[in-house]
Amino acid sequence: xxxxxxxxxxxxxxxxxxxxxxxxxxxxxxxxxxxxxxxxxxxxxxxxxxxxxxxxxxxxxxxxxxxxxxxxxxxxxxxxxxxxxxxxxxxxxxxxxxxxxxxxxxxxxxxxxxxxxxxxxxxxxxxxxxxxxxxxxxxxxxxxxxxxxxxxxxxxxxxxxxxxxxxxxxxxxxxxxxxxxxxxxxxxxxxxxxxxxxxxxxxxxxxxxxxxxxxxxxxxxxxxxxxxxxxxxxxxxxxxxxxxxxxxxxxxxxxxxxxxxxxxxxxxxxxxxxxxxxxxxxxxxxxxxxxxxxxxxxxxxxxxxxxxxxxxxxxxxxxxxxxxxxxxxxx
Amino acid sequence: xxxxxxxxxxxxxxxxxxxxxxxxxxxxxxxxxxxxxxxxxxxxxxxxxxxxxxxxxxxxxxxxxxxxxxxxxxxxxxxxxxxxxxxxxxxxxxxxxxxxxxxxxxxxxxxxxxxxxxxxxxxxxxxxxxxxxxxxxxxxxxxxxxxxxxxxxxxxxxxxxxxxxxxxxxxxxxxxxxxxxxxxxxxxxxxxxxxxxxxxxxxxxxxxxxxxxxxxxxxxxxxxxxxxxxxxxxxxxxxxxxxxxxxxxxxxxxxxxxxxxxxxxxxxxxxxxxxxxxxxxxxxxxxxxxxxxxxxxxxxxxxxxxxxxxxxxxxxxxxxxxxxxxxxxxxxxxxxxxxxxxxxxxxxxxxxxxxxxxxxxxxxxxxxxxxxxxxxxxxxxxxxxxxxxxxxxxxxxxxxxxxxxxxxxxxxxxxxxxxxxxxxxxxxxxxxxxxxxxxxxxxxxxxxxxxxxxxxxxxxxxxxxxxxxxxxxxxxxxxxxxxx
Numbered sequence: 042x043x044x045x046x047x048x049x050x051x052x053x054x055x056x057x058x059x060x061x062x063x064x065x066x067x068x069x070x071x072x073x074x075x076x077x078x079x080x081x082x083x084x085x086x087x088x089x090x091x092x093x094x095x096x097x098x099x100x101x102x103x104x105x106x107x108x109x110x111x112x113x114x115x116x117x118x119x120x121x122x123x124x125x126x127x128x129x130x131x132x133x134x135x136x137x138x139x140x141x142x143x144x145x146x147x148x149x150x151x152x153x154x155x156x157x158x159x160x161x162x163x164x165x166x167x168x169x170x171x172x173x174x175x176x177x178x179x180x181x182x183x184x185x186x187x188x189x190x191x192x193x194x195x196x197x198x199x200x201x202x203x204x205x206x207x208x209x210x211x212x213x214x215x216x217x218x219x220x221x222x223x224x225x226x227x228x229x230x231x232x233x234x235x236x237x238x239x240x241x242x243x244x245x246x247x248x249x250x251x252x253x254x255x256x257x258x259x260x261x262x263x264x265x266x267x268x269x270x271x272x273x274x275x276x277x278x279x280x281x282x283x284x285x286x287x288x289x290x291x292x293x294x295x296x297x298x299x300x301x302x303x304x305x306x307x308x309x310x311x312x313x314x315x316x317x318x319x320x321x322x323x324x325x326x327x328x329x330x331x332x333x334x335x336x337x338x339x340x341x342x343x344x345x346x347x348x349x350x351x352x353x354x355x356x357x358x359x360x361x362x363x364x365x366x367x368x369x370x371x372x
Numbered sequence: 373x374x375x376x377x378x379x380x381x382x383x384x385x386x387x388x389x390x391x392x393x394x395x396x397x398x399x400x401x402x403x404x405x406x407x408x409x410x411x412x413x414x415x416x417x418x419x420x421x422x423x424x425x426x427x428x429x430x431x432x433x434x435x436x437x438x439x440x441x442x443x444x445x446x447x448x449x450x451x452x453x454x455x456x457x458x459x460x461x462x463x464x465x466x467x468x469x470x471x472x473x474x475x476x477x478x479x480x481x482x483x484x485x486x487x488x489x490x491x492x493x494x495x496x497x498x499x500x501x502x503x504x505x506x507x508x509x510x511x512x513x514x515x516x517x518x519x520x521x522x523x524x525x526x527x528x529x530x531x532x533x534x535x536x537x538x539x540x541x542x543x544x545x546x547x548x549x550x551x552x553x554x555x556x557x558x559x560x561x562x563x564x565x566x567x568x569x570x571x572x573x574x575x576x577x578x579x580x581x582x583x584x585x586x587x588x589x590x591x592x593x594x595x596x597x598x599x600x601x602x603x604x605x606x607x608x609x610x611x612x613x614x615x616x617x618x619x620x621x622x623x624x625x626x627x628x629x630x631x632x633x634x635x636x637x638x639x640x641x642x643x644x645x646x647x648x649x650x651x652x653x654x655x656x657x658x659x660x661x662x663x664x665x666x667x668x669x670x671x672x673x674x675x676x677x678x679x680x681x682x683x684x685x686x687x688x689x690x691x692x693x694x695x696x697x698x699x700x701x702x703x704x705x706x707x708x709x710x711x712x713x714x715x716x717x718x719x720x721x722x723x724x725x726x727x728x729x730x731x732x733x734x735x736x737x738x739x740x741x742x743x744x745x746x747x748x749x750x751x752x753x754x755x756x757x758x759x760x761x762x763x764x765x766x767x768x769x770x771x772x773x774x775x776x777x778x779x780x781x782x783x784x785x786x787x788x789x790x791x792x793x794x795x796x797x798x799x800x801x802x803x804x805x806x807x808x809x810x811x812x813x814x815x816x817x818x819x820x821x822x823x824x825x826x827x828x829x830x831x832x833x834x835x836x837x838x839x840x841x842x843x844x845x846x847x848x849x850x851x852x853x854x855x856x
Contacts, residue, residue, distance in 0.1 A: 047743075047744065047745045048745060059741060060741060060743050062743065068745060071745065071748050072742040072743075072745075072747075072748060075742050075747070075748045075749070075750075076740065076741065076742050079739070079740075079742070080740070083739070116750070116751065117751055118751070216600065217597075217600070219706075220596070220597075220600065220703060220706060220707070221692065221699060221702070221703060222702065223702035223703070223705060223706040224706075225706050225709050225710075228706065228710075257740040257741075289692070289695075293684075293688050296676045296684055296688075297601050297681060297684060299676050300555060300557060300676060300679060300680065300681050300684060301555060301557055301681060303603075303737075303784075304601050304602075304681065306603070306737065306740065306741070307600075307601060307602055307603030307780075308600055308601055308603070310603040310605065310733070310736055310737075310780060311599065311600040311601075311602075311603055311604065311605025311606075311608070312600075312605065313605075314605035314606040314608075314712045314730060315605055315710050315712065
């Protein structure tokens with residue numbers, strides 16, 4: 042019998058993907074949860090009394106997030122007021138089924154739930170969008186709309202903070218993807234654990250801060266945790282495929298993980314080093330080169346959402362969709 | 373297709389234009405020479421230079437260009453850009469089990485080529501890494517430039533009978549084959565680190581103030597992906613920049629062909645009839661039992677777990693270039709913009725690779741990974757309030773002593789060797805050195821022994837009694853397990 046390397050008592054029941062240690066289930070739960078607690082505490086993600094929306098899709102990441110946030114909030118008495126927030130993109134056979142899972146989670150964890158839909162906000166569901174534009178760039182529409190929808194939903198709930206289920210694999214994959222496609226601006230900020238658009242012309246905070254408590258949590262461990270605890274989650278991938286370039290980065294990351302599991306953490310470590318350093322100038326903006334002035338955030342003329350342009354990205358995309366279509370209202 | 377410059381038959385289409393052989397040759401050479409005319413360059417003028425040569429396409433082209441460049445300045449009667457040139461070939465054939473005849477024969481040819489250019493040839497065996505920068509043979513891996521205190525520490529303890537620099541080198545690499553984590557990635561990283569150390573040492577020993585190296589854009593793209601995947605992002609700007617001043621030494625590393633694409637290098641080597649030495653250049657291929665992917669090979673059809681991260685990155689970059697032709701330039705241009713603070717003066721340097729250590733990186737891995745139950749802190753009273761989130765920071769356990777001496781990437785080496793202590797305990801064969809204060813925690817420097825709990829210290833595992841105690845404490849907090 043192989044004994045757990047952590048407690049030296051129980052039979053080892055799994056090989057931990059992050060460390061390669063053979064451990065028992067109980068020890069796995071303990072270290073898994075404690076690492077997430079450390080991420081929350083060390084990064085000062087919340088303050089006592091915060092109302093926090095858990096972005097819930099019904100998938101494994103958000104289900105485990107809802108579970109652990111509820112658990113850790115009680116265990117360590119964070120004093121957080123947790124709510125579930127779901128976005129219904131309107132994808133038949135995918136989102137409708139996963140939302141049923143979210144509704145069951147609402148009951149299990151006794152958390153309030155708000156569902157906001159693309160149809161309601163934009164007058165377009167993803168099924169309708171794909172019917173019009175095909176599957177080639179549909180992720181661009183979905184990404185822009187979801188970001189805004191989350192903010193609008195969070196605003197309705199009156200929350201101070203949104204947490205998402207982005208895990209270590211997602212962060213590492215984004216580092217690679219931004220490197221491969223030459224997106225230097227995103228490369229510098231993609232490893233930030235909390236993101237927020239902070240300043241308008243009058244220096245007011247504009248978006249609700251979003252955090253990733255799973256930033257250092259391996260996707261395989263999330264699956265393992267959900268599996269062992271028999272958590273209720275929906276496991277089908279989005280029917281409208283993944284971005285080609287992200288897919289490229291994802292396959293490469295999985296290959297790296299096969300060679301050395303620590304590669305995921307190592308990429309995040311590199312990504313954090315690429316974050317803009319205070320007091321340092323980019324080599325590209327060496328003396329003599331004119332520096333672009335920082336863009337001032339304002340509000341979209343049409344819907345009022347933050348934007349550095351006259352129209353926000355969602356309204357621009359909506360305009361392309363609505364050419365020849367009946368007018369829609371936003372918000 | 374015809375050449376964009378002279379209308380002759382094209383031999384290569386690159387960067388959106390077609391070139392004939394002579395125009396391609398002139399264009400690439402002028403790109404090489406332009407790198408020596410960069411504003412605010414720190415590259416010394418009129419002093420000795422060392423050229424790193426592996427025998428492969430890129431570095432052979434570099435050597436060919438150096439010869440042409442220096443002859444040209446001579447003909448133009450202008451001041452010599454370099455007073456003399458030393459060409460250094462690091463020979464790691466000691467690691468090979470196969471016949472070395474072809475390597476020996478090529479080495480002789482390489483020497484002839486170098487001497488025909490009027491340069492000095494230096495063949496440096498890998499095992500000489502177990503010597504100091506003065507060339508005195510030692511039996512330790514103490515970093516060049518380590519202070520006197522460390523030099524005294526290295527003589528503590530007894531070397532095994534009959535030990536030689538060669539036996540130490542072989543046992544160091546052998547130790548990476550025998551650990552459970554053994555993957556050739558670490559061995560390849562270590563080899564590359566030691567080769568770089570020897571190149572720098574050779575340059576300094578021959579009074580060279582510049583070390584000229586020949587990575588091309590495709591190699592650099594592979595290095596960017598590799599460094600990122602190994603956690604070495606902090607030092608990436610130093611590893612790929614046109615020039616880099618080595619900390620604590622009067623030496624500038626210069627990479628004048630870093631903008632040439634692999635297809636350009638491959639073609640110009642043919643056009644200019646540059647001699648390549650394949651047996652020497654490919655000494656390391658599959659050296660540690662890893663799979664070697666042919667350029668452009670679809671690695672998805674290979675057993676990637678048997679590849680190294682370096683090979684995987686190389687193969688990936690080839691594939692990326694095939695599917696997205698501009699990708700290499702995109703990756704390199706993006707990485708050239710990265711600024712991490714690694715060039716800030718006064719940073720502690722890694723005792724293995726001599727690169728600056730990112731502040732607070734030694735404990736980074738440990739602070740995001742709980743690998744012992746003793747690290748798990750549960751509230752004594754589950755309903756006891758945490759008054760200020762963020763003020764009760766998690767306890768970060770002391771990282772193993774080796775982590776304090778090494779940069780983040782090199783920590784893989786100390787983690788994967790079978791005898792980790794051998795890097796950090798004075799008198800042990802691969803002792804790296806370090807500040808004596810670092811050793812007070814675990815090691816009694818006089819006796820070169822551990823605190824008495826060697827297994828706990830070496831593996832980072834907690835003391836058995838404490839485990840039981842902790843287990844009792846957390847028992848009530850563990851989740852139900854219906855499967856048991």
